[in-house]
Amino acid sequence: MSKVLECLQKQVNGILESPTGTGKTLCLLCATLAWREHLKDAISAKKISQQLNGAELFPDQPLSSWGNVATNGDVPAYYTDIPKIIYASRTHSQLTQVINELKSTVYREQLCIHPEVKKQESNYLQIHLCRMKVATRSCYFYNNVEEKSTEKDLLSSILDIEDLVRNGNKHRVCPYYLSRNLKQQADIIFMPYNYLLDPKSRRAHNLDLRGTVVILDEAHNVERLCEELASFDLTPYDLASAIDAVNVVLEKQAKEVQQSEINSEFSADYDRTGLNMTLEDIAKIKRILLELEDAIEAVELPPSGNGVTKDGGYIFDLFAKAQITFQTQNSLLEALEQILQYLAGCPGIFTNTAGLHKFADIIQ
Structure with missing residues (x-):
């Protein structure tokens, strides 16, 4: 000590x-x-x-x-x-033990509880649906955060994740955003x-x-x-999954453009789904994914099956073969974010976007 x-x-x-x-x-x-x-x-x-x-x-x-x-x-x-x-440990379970020990001294933070968001099977879809509801202020639990985060019994409590969820359900307030508010006033x-x-x-x-x-x-x-x-790791399955997701968007957008032309005289009433990208823009993303797939396929591996080790700069050269560079990074990320949000908001279809999410994280 x-x-x-x-x-x-x-x-x-x-x-x-x-x-x-x-x-x-x-x-x-x-x-x-x-x-x-x-x-x-x-x-x-x-x-x-x-x-x-x-x-x-x-x-x-x-x-x-x-x-x-x-x-x-x-x-x-x-x-x-x-x-x-800030007290950091490796896992949440270890932190729970620490918090329990703290509760015994004289010194007396997935948290979503929205039923519609919790129903989503994919973590990525949950995140996007949550963001949309927060942005449009259509989540009752999020809207309650500001008022509830000033209540004395919450401010004076030592809370772990389970406590936050219990309090969230009790007070009908989002545990995730509540924890973000409470940490501004927390000692530890x-x-x-x-x-x-x-x-x-x-x-x-x-x-x-x-x-x-x-x-x-x-x-x-x-x-x-x-x-x-x-x-990071990027598998052939990840790339194939990402390409499939982009194909879904291409097909839907192509149908929408076709429908829009058919209904052009009623265009004022025609309901578009809101993806602000042309078919050519979406096709560019698909081409980049295909080029990256080809570039990885072309890497020569030793017959021994031991894999290959390169220096750090090699990854930038490999990505550059698929037009992924520091110059194109931001525009590529914006396009991927739009596509992911579009897929998350499409009613009635479920598309595996895990590979596309992984690819976006790697680019980031």
């Missing part, structure tokens, strides 16, 4: 090791939370002292006893705001490593690590996870 406090006071990184069963989780939590409470008190004491023109508020506990934060004339910038604490936030280490996830959750205390429990897993986050 003294080493934890030393790291926090000096603002340095620390690698701490302790055998299983020695209570390191509680040591980390209690030491960090106690330091944060002390820091908050010290800053308050300094502000009170300034208002009293240096007079002591508590004669039996002079300002000097609060430490450097209270007595130094120039308080470092990182002390002006009380830092949040628990999350799996991937939320913390993946830049996309940090952006999605609006995580700013500046001036934040970060605790990585079971940190020997971090290196492997960083390798995984920087890696």
Whole structure:
């Protein structure tokens, strides 16, 4: 615990090791939370002292006893705001154990509950349907978030994922967006490593690590996870699935264009499904996927079956053969996003979009 406090006071990184069963989780939590409470008190004491023109508020506990934060004339910038604490472990189940331990100390975050969204079999379809409902404010649970996230019993509780879902059902409020609101006011936030280490996830959750205390429990897993986050696999099935999905869009759009021409005199009443792409644009996406498929097929593998290893820059050369470059990346991603949203919003058809989603993630 003294080493934890030393790291926090000096603002340095620390690698701490302790055998299983020695209570390191509680040591980390209690030491960090106690330091944060002390820091908050010290800053308050300094502000009170300034208002009293240096007079002591508590004669039996002079300002000097609060430490450097209270007595130094120039308080470092990182002390002006009380830092949040992010406690990260490998899995949600490990975090549940940590939260249960925290609940026993004196220091007292798929979450969707919308029935229509939950019915979707594919995680990708759930995400897109959720986004559409949020954007059009047609999700009752999302619309309730702002009002419910100020309720005292939620603000003062230690909540894990199950608690959030229970509270969401009880208060008819979206647990996912509720957790995003509550974290703005939380002293300590628990999350799996991937939320913390993946830049996309940090952006999605609006995580700013500046001036934040970060605790990585079971940190020997971090290196492997960083390798995984920087890696991807793309199988022949993924590409075939992506091409099939684009074919569905091509066929539907071709029929729509044909129908539009037939009903041209009634065009004012003709209901289009809203994909803002020409048939040629969609065909370009299909051509890129086919070219990537050919480029991968053309890679020569040794007869031994051991696979082949190349340096990092090779992947850019391979993708460039299919016109996938830094210059075309943004326009390609916009087109893929449009196609995915179009397929998610098409009533009465189910298309496997997993390969297309995977391809978009890789391009990102």
